[in-house]
Amino acid sequence: MLARFGTFVILAGIACAAVVDKRAAPVDQLVGYATQNGGTTGGAGGTTTTVTTLAALRAAVLSADPKIVKISGIITGDGESVDVGNHTTVVGVGSNSGLTGGGFRVKKATNVIFRNLQLSKSPHPTDLIELQTSTNIWVDHNTFTSDLDHDKDFYDGMLDMNHGTDFVTVSWNVFQQHYKCSLVGGSDNTGSQDSGHLRVTYHHNHFYEINSRTPSIRFGTAHIYNNYYDNVLDSAVDSRDGAQVLVEDNVFLNTVNPIETTLNDGFAVQRDNIYTNSTLDPAMAVGTLTSESYSYTLDSASSVASIVTASAGAGKVTGL
Numbered sequence: 001m002l003a004r005f006g007t008f009v010i011l012a013g014i015a016c017a018a019v020v021d022k023r024a025a026p027v028d029q030l031v032g033y034a035t036q037n038g039g040t041t042g043g044a045g046g047t048t049t050t051v052t053t054l055a056a057l058r059a060a061v062l063s064a065d066p067k068i069v070k071i072s073g074i075i076t077g078d079g080e081s082v083d084v085g086n087h088t089t090v091v092g093v094g095s096n097s098g099l100t101g102g103g104f105r106v107k108k109a110t111n112v113i114f115r116n117l118q119l120s121k122s123p124h125p126t127d128l129i130e131l132q133t134s135t136n137i138w139v140d141h142n143t144f145t146s147d148l149d150h151d152k153d154f155y156d157g158m159l160d161m162n163h164g165t166d167f168v169t170v171s172w173n174v175f176q177q178h179y180k181c182s183l184v185g186g187s188d189n190t191g192s193q194d195s196g197h198l199r200v201t202y203h204h205n206h207f208y209e210i211n212s213r214t215p216s217i218r219f220g221t222a223h224i225y226n227n228y229y230d231n232v233l234d235s236a237v238d239s240r241d242g243a244q245v246l247v248e249d250n251v252f253l254n255t256v257n258p259i260e261t262t263l264n265d266g267f268a269v270q271r272d273n274i275y276t277n278s279t280l281d282p283a284m285a286v287g288t289l290t291s292e293s294y295s296y297t298l299d300s301a302s303s304v305a306s307i308v309t310a311s312a313g314a315g316k317v318t319g320l
Contacts, residue, residue, distance in 0.1 A: 025204065025226065025297040027172060027311050028319065030138055032201025032223065034169035035294055040136040042089030042113030043068040050093070051075070054102070058082055061090060061104075070097075071117065077102015079123050081130065084112055092116040095315025098142075103128040106137060113138045116314050119158075120145040127157040131165040143174045143313040144181075148209065152179035157213070162186035166197040174313035176208040185218030188241055194219040195242075201225075203296070204304075206312045207232060217243045217266070223292050224248075226299050228308040229255045229278075239266025244289040247271075249301040252278040261285040274301045 025031075034040040046066025051057045052073055060069045066087040077099055084090065086109045092098050098118035103126045106112050112134070119128040119142055128144055131137055144158040158175055159182045161168060175181050182202075185194050198220025207214045208230045215222060216238035222245040229236050229250060235257035239245045245259075247270040252258040255278040259268050267287025270280065299307055310316075 024307060025299050027204075028317050030140075030169060031171065031296050032169035032203065032294060033167045033199045034136055034138045034201070036199075037136055037167045040111055040113065040138045040167070040169070041087075042066075042111060042138070043087055044089070046087065054078065054082075057099070061085060061088055064109075071099070073097055074118060075099050077122065079126060081105035081126050083107065085109055087111045089113040089115070090117065091320050092118065092142075092314055098314070099128075102126060103130065105130045105132065106134045107132040108134065110135045112136070113140070114142060115140045116317060116320055117142045118145070118314050119143070121147070122155060124153055124156045127160045129159045130157070131159075131161040131168065133163040133165060135166045137165070137168045139168070139170045139173060141172045141312070141314060141317045143176070144178070145174075145176050146178040148177050148179065148211070152211065156180065157183050160184075160186070161198060161200065162194075163190065164193045164197040166199055168200045170200065170202045170205060172204045172308075172312045172316070174206045174208065175210055175214070176206075177210075179211040181207065181210045181213045182215040183213050184215050184220055184222065185241070185243070188218065191219050191241065198243075202227060204299075204308050204312060206230060206308045207236070209233070212236075213238065216240065217245065218264075219243055221245070221289060223289075224250065225296070226250060226301075226304050226308070228305050228312075229253060229258065230305075232256060232258075235260045237268065238264070239268050239285075239287075240264035241266065243267065244287045245269070246287075246289045246292065247273060249273065249298055249304065251301055251304045252276065253305070254278065257281065259284055272301055274304075
C-alpha cells in the first residue's frame with residue numbers, strides 16, 4: 001500500500017525514510033476534494049431530527065441552520081426532488097433506510113453530507129442526488145439502485161453535478177443496475193461556468209452492471225482511485241471537453257471502454273489499474289493531472305475488489 005501526500009510517494013524499505021502507513025485506506029474518514037475549501041462537516045453541532053415521512057423529510061432538510069436529519073425506514077417519494085439546505089447531514093438509520101421514487105437536490109448550497117442511505121428508482125427527470133451550483137459535498141456509504149428493465153431514459157442520473165459545483169467527494173458507495181450513473185457537467189455549452197470548478201474525488205465505489213457515466217465529466221477535474229468496475233456495459237470513465245482525470249489503482253472487470261477520451265476531447269492519466277476482460281484504448285489522450293494536492297491512502301489494485309465488496313454501501317459504516 002502507498003500513502004500519497006500531494007506530489008510525493010513515500011516508499012518503505014529505505015533507511016531513514018518515512019514509514020509507509022500499513023493500514024488499509026480508512027473506511028469512515030473524509031478524503032479528497034471535499035476536505036478542501038474549508039472542509040465539509042455537514043450538520044455537525046446542530047440539531048438532530050429523525051423522520052419517517054416525506055413531508056417531515058422535506059421540512060427537516062430545507063433550512064440553512066446546521067442540522068443532522070436521520071431517516072428511519074424507506075420513505076416513498078413523489079417523483080420530485082427534496083431540496084437540501086446548507087450545513088446538513090442526511091443519514092440513514094441502520095442498513096435499510098432512505099428514499100425511493102424521488103431524490104435529493106442541493107442547489108446553491110454548501111457543506112452537505114449524505115451517508116448510509118438506500119436510494120432507488122427516481123423517475124426522470126429527477127436524479128437520486130443532484131448537486132447544482134454547490135460546494136463541499138460528501139456522498140459516502142450509500143447504495144444507489146435502479147434497474148435495466150426500462151428504457152435508458154426512464155430514470156435520470158444516480159448522482160449528477162452541474163453548474164459549477166465544486167469540492168465533492170464520492171466514497172464507498174454502491175451504484176448498481178442503472179443506465180446513466182454519474183454525470184459531472186451537464187452540457188457541452190457550460191464551459192464558462194464549469195471550467196475551474198467540478199473538482200471531484202471518486203474512491204472505493206462499486207459500480208455494478210452500470211451502462212455508462214462512472215463518471216462522465218466535462219470541463220472539470222476528477223481523481224478516480226480504488227474503485228471496482230464490475231460489468232460496465234458501454235463505457236466507464238468518460239473524460240470530455242477538456243476535463244482532466246487521474247485514474248489509478250482501480251479494477252476494471254468485464255468493462256467496455258474503461259477510459260474514454262477520444263470521442264469528446266478529454267484527457268486522462270491512468271496508472272496501476274487492473275484490466276480483466278477489459279481493454280484500454282491505446283489512443284487515450286494523455287493528460288497533465290499526475291498528482292493531487294490532498295493526502296490519501298492508496299490501496300493496491302490487487303486488493304480493491306475484496307475491500308470494496310466488503311465495505312462499500314449502506315449498512316457498512318458504524319458510529320452514525
